[in-house]
Amino acid sequence: MRWLEQGGFPAPPVQRVPVGIGYTTALFRRSPDDLRPKISCALDQFTPGADGQGLVAVAVYAIEGDLWQVVGVAYGRDPKKATVKDLRAVCAGLPEIFRRATAGEQVGEAEGYFYTDSRRRRIADLDRFPAGLVDIGDAVATYNPVHGIGMASVLNQASLLADSLAGRSGDFLRMREAVVDEAWAVGAGR
Numbered sequence: 001m002r003w004l005e006q007g008g009f010p011a012p013p014v015q016r017v018p019v020g021i022g023y024t025t026a027l028f029r030r031s032p033d034d035l036r037p038k039i040s041c042a043l044d045q046f047t048p049g050a051d052g053q054g055l056v057a058v059a060v061y062a063i064e065g066d067l068w069q070v071v072g073v074a075y076g077r078d079p080k081k082a083t084v085k086d087l088r089a090v091c092a093g094l095p096e097i098f099r100r101a102t103a104g105e106q107v108g109e110a111e112g113y114f115y116t117d118s119r120r121r122r123i124a125d126l127d128r129f130p131a132g133l134v135d136i137g138d139a140v141a142t143y144n145p146v147h148g149i150g151m152a153s154v155l156n157q158a159s160l161l162a163d164s165l166a167g168r169s170g171d172f173l174r175m176r177e178a179v180v181d182e183a184w185a186v187g188a189g190r
Contacts, residue, residue, distance in 0.1 A: 001121065001139075009128055012121040019144045021056070022114045023073040024082040029104035030066045037062050042097045056146060058090055060101040068101035073146060081112020118143050120184055124173040134172070136161060141180050143187035153183040 001011045030037070040062040061069045072082050072090060084106050091098035120141040123129060137154040156179045164172035 004130075007130065009130060010126055012123045012126055015120040015122070017118045017144075019115050019117050021073060021075050021144065021146060022081065022112060023071055023145065024087065024110050024112045025069060025071045026084050026087055026102075026110040027063075027107040028068045028070060028102055029107060030062065030068055031100070031104055034062070034068075034100060035066055037097075039097050042095070044094050044098060058087070058094065058098060060091075060098055067107060068104065070098075070101055081110060084110050115145055118184075118187065120180070124177050134161060136176070140176070141184055143183060147187035149183050149187040153180065153187075156183075
């Protein structure tokens with residue numbers, strides 16, 4: 001939001017909730033037997049260790065191009081990504097669909113991401129804001145990706161904006177804040 005300050009407007013206050021979650025995504029070729037898999041998406045969850053760190057979940061998805069996308073998610077302070085070898089080792093102890101998904105040829109490199117914190121910006125509380133500018137989605141709030149509510153929140157916000165622009169509803173900012181409040185209550189924390 002530096003561009004607001006550069007334009008002479010105040011930056012919104014930011015509320016942060018530490019998350020510290022890393023996730024690694026890798027792609028694998030599906031075998032000829034899995035071109036039409038009976039299960040196209042699966043999730044297995046784990047309980048982190050006593051220190052709150054460790055693997056939380058592994059998900060597999062049958063995606064276009066006859067590929068499996070495998071995502072490993074872990075809490076912890078170390079943003080180092082897991083390797084394909086790590087994903088295969090974890091999946092070896094899971095139900096068959098996970099073993100099948102990681103058995104094929106690796107496609108490309110594994111990609112790792114680290115999510116430091118959930119953030120909420122209260123632009124609606126500012127005294128001054130550029131006329132005609134509307135904020136939605138990640139400009140308003142980001143959420144712990146484990147909860148899977150970020151896309152739902154932005155879709156709800158976009159729907160409210162469409163209704164407001166079409167004259168079918170009232171104060172967009174007030175209604176948008178209610179939608180964000182609800183999602184924030186669920187998804188801001190660990």
